[in-house]
Amino acid sequence: MSQDQYFIAVDWGSTRLRAFLCKHSLNANIELVARNNGPGVTKVSDSFEKTLFDCIEPWTTEYGRLPIYLAGQIGSSIGWRETEYLPCPISPEQVASKCLIFEELGHEISILPGLSCLLPNQHYDLMRGEELQVLGWLNQRPENRKGQHLICLPGTHTKWVFVNNGQIIMFKTAMTGELYDILVNHSILIQNKTASFDQAAFDQGAKFTLQSEAGSFVHGLFSVRSKQLFSQITGQQSTSYLSGLLIGSDVRAAINANEWNVDSLDKIALIGAPHLSKSFARVLELEGYKTEICKLTQTTLAGFSSVFRATESSLITTS
Amino acid sequence: MSQDQYFIAVDWGSTRLRAFLCKHSLNANIELVARNNGPGVTKVSDSFEKTLFDCIEPWTTEYGRLPIYLAGQIGSSIGWRETEYLPCPISPEQVASKCLIFEELGHEISILPGLSCLLPNQHYDLMRGEELQVLGWLNQRPENRKGQHLICLPGTHTKWVFVNNGQIIMFKTAMTGELYDILVNHSILIQNKTASFDQAAFDQGAKFTLQSEAGSFVHGLFSVRSKQLFSQITGQQSTSYLSGLLIGSDVRAAINANEWNVDSLDKIALIGAPHLSKSFARVLELEGYKTEICKLTQTTLAGFSSVFRATESSLITTS
Numbered sequence: 001m002s003q004d005q006y007f008i009a010v011d012w013g014s015t016r017l018r019a020f021l022c023k024h025s026l027n028a029n030i031e032l033v034a035r036n037n038g039p040g041v042t043k044v045s046d047s048f049e050k051t052l053f054d055c056i057e058p059w060t061t062e063y064g065r066l067p068i069y070l071a072g073q074i075g076s077s078i079g080w081r082e083t084e085y086l087p088c089p090i091s092p093e094q095v096a097s098k099c100l101i102f103e104e105l106g107h108e109i110s111i112l113p114g115l116s117c118l119l120p121n122q123h124y125d126l127m128r129g130e131e132l133q134v135l136g137w138l139n140q141r142p143e144n145r146k147g148q149h150l151i152c153l154p155g156t157h158t159k160w161v162f163v164n165n166g167q168i169i170m171f172k173t174a175m176t177g178e179l180y181d182i183l184v185n186h187s188i189l190i191q192n193k194t195a196s197f198d199q200a201a202f203d204q205g206a207k208f209t210l211q212s213e214a215g216s217f218v219h220g221l222f223s224v225r226s227k228q229l230f231s232q233i234t235g236q237q238s239t240s241y242l243s244g245l246l247i248g249s250d251v252r253a254a255i256n257a258n259e260w261n262v263d264s265l266d267k268i269a270l271i272g273a274p275h276l277s278k279s280f281a282r283v284l285e286l287e288g289y290k291t292e293i294c295k296l297t298q299t300t301l302a303g304f305s306s307v308f309r310a311t312e313s314s315l316i317t318t319s
Numbered sequence: 320m321s322q323d324q325y326f327i328a329v330d331w332g333s334t335r336l337r338a339f340l341c342k343h344s345l346n347a348n349i350e351l352v353a354r355n356n357g358p359g360v361t362k363v364s365d366s367f368e369k370t371l372f373d374c375i376e377p378w379t380t381e382y383g384r385l386p387i388y389l390a391g392q393i394g395s396s397i398g399w400r401e402t403e404y405l406p407c408p409i410s411p412e413q414v415a416s417k418c419l420i421f422e423e424l425g426h427e428i429s430i431l432p433g434l435s436c437l438l439p440n441q442h443y444d445l446m447r448g449e450e451l452q453v454l455g456w457l458n459q460r461p462e463n464r465k466g467q468h469l470i471c472l473p474g475t476h477t478k479w480v481f482v483n484n485g486q487i488i489m490f491k492t493a494m495t496g497e498l499y500d501i502l503v504n505h506s507i508l509i510q511n512k513t514a515s516f517d518q519a520a521f522d523q524g525a526k527f528t529l530q531s532e533a534g535s536f537v538h539g540l541f542s543v544r545s546k547q548l549f550s551q552i553t554g555q556q557s558t559s560y561l562s563g564l565l566i567g568s569d570v571r572a573a574i575n576a577n578e579w580n581v582d583s584l585d586k587i588a589l590i591g592a593p594h595l596s597k598s599f600a601r602v603l604e605l606e607g608y609k610t611e612i613c614k615l616t617q618t619t620l621a622g623f624s625s626v627f628r629a630t631e632s633s634l635i636t637t638s
Contacts, residue, residue: 121530125541157541172538175506179537182501188497219492221493221498227443229443229445232443254538257538
């Protein structure tokens with residue numbers, strides 16, 4: 001084993017492929033050497049194989065055969081090869097040990113499994129792709145692997161992930177981003193779809209939800225329209241108000257969830273696109289909770305690094 | 320004034336025009352003589368005037384000039400002539416007295432106003448069209464005009480209307496029908512859009528919402544997908560499950576609303592399309608509430624009759 005090891009990490013979701021050439025030093029630091037993008041699983045026109053190797057071609061030309069790690073929808077039923085949903089509670093090492101490994105054009109490809117959990121209300125939940133950021137977050141600092149923590153991953157589907165002593169215990173999905181998108185594009189609520197973000201309107205929407213009575217989401221939603229008709233918000237502000245309403249509803253449900261006790265935690269970690277993490281942090285802070293905003297790419301790479309180290313060390317052990 | 324009076328009642332919403340030729344006897348009974356349909360406000364290609372008179376032409380030919388009453392989006396900013404949103408609390412007589420009256424081709428046309436209310440949480444709500452069924456329900460039996468009642472009007476937007484001693488006190492809007500429609504057509508939740516109704520799946524969705532913790536709508540919604548992936552419901556059942564989830568959420572919010580005390584009411588009246596009224600009744604009954612399902616057309620005509628009588632008697636009084 002040379003001092004520096006190179007590997008390729010690919011976060012391959014429904015809409016986008018993000019490939020990273022990474023260098024791993026013996027001191028366990030990970031360095032991003034190069035990056036490239038490609039089409040998501042639902043947008044691939046060639047085969048998955050050709051799409052992948054076209055995307056990483058400069059790196060394989062320069063470095064030859066490298067281990068390749070794939071995560072996200074590429075491992076789902078609509079992806080290249082389907083991997084399991086592993087049941088929680090689970091440790092990062094157990095996740096890494098269950099990669100689906102196969103060879104393609106001489107490269108060893110590992111596809112990460114997804115995760116599932118059975119919540120106390122007998123409702124199953126599942127994730128595929130976000131487990132990578134959770135592994136990354138757990139990998140970043142020893143204290144993250146001690147005690148209870150709540151990690152929020154905002155996106156098309158928000159994931160709220162509860163970890164304890166380095167194990168992923170359970171998680172919940174909220175369709176907040178997707179709801180925002182379809183309400184903006186297909187409902188009667190929004191006439192002006194291109195407005196820029198308005199913090200005051202966002203706060204107004206968030207506070208409206210946070211202060212409303214139980215189960216009021218379907219009742220509160222119409223306020224996006226009535227507030228425009230009564231000049232309490234402008235058409236320009238309507239998307240920001242809707243965003244506040246939805247994120248407020250998502251955060252409120254996470255705070256009230258029976259599955260964990262938010263008040264016993266010292267902070268909530270946020271991993272997502274910067275504008276989304278900021279919006280979720282804003283609402284959590286309005287409710288008096290401390291947050292830690294984590295960098296998305298850095299956390300993703302820390303996740304790949306965790307899997308890389310776990311699988312490399314198991315190879316060493318078994319060789 | 321002859322013993323029998325004829326008038327034309329038109330429920331003219333966004334998507335449909337429903338015209339009724341009505342006969343009013345001196346004993347205050349209303350009889351439906353004939354009916355016809357036409358395009359809704361958003362689908363009219365000719366002028367509103369031509370659309371209306373084409374639709375009612377056989378009746379004006381036979382009966383000559385008749386009073387015409389219009390209700391619904393035809394009185395909105397996208398309609399023919401815009402009428403006010405009258406603030407609640409309000410009596411049926413006050414609503415009738417605020418019709419916008421004008422003459423067209425020798426016919427006297429009255430367009431009903433809409434209603435608005437300011438809820439205790441300082442949130443405005445509004446309706447246009449549904450007030451007609453509320454007036455009809457109040458008009459149908461003397462006991463409906465005594466004491467407190469809650470009327471639920473399911474549709475694209477559910478309206479929950481609280482009345483007291485014959486006055487409309489306040490109301491709340493839930494976008495349940497519209498949410499169902501856009502989630503079925505534009506979300507990742509539903510692959511099979513054409514399945515027939517499945518009562519067991521509907522109940523499963525309703526119970527899931529009713530039993531979940533506060534504010535859980537955006538968290539519960541993803542169960543439409545996870546339950547399919549874990550074979551707890553089939554693709555065929557997914558729309559019924561979603562419907563149960565949404566109507567469950569709507570009913571739950573109405574039951575928990577601070578604005579009225581559902582437990583003090585002996586029943587909840589339902590006025591809407593039969594399949595929707597039945598679904599709302601089912602959920603309310605699961606929660607232990609009695610319901611009264613009212614016939615939509617009959618209640619609509621009773622509403623027009625109430626307005627007709629109020630305006631006719633005021634004409635007599637002032638003539």
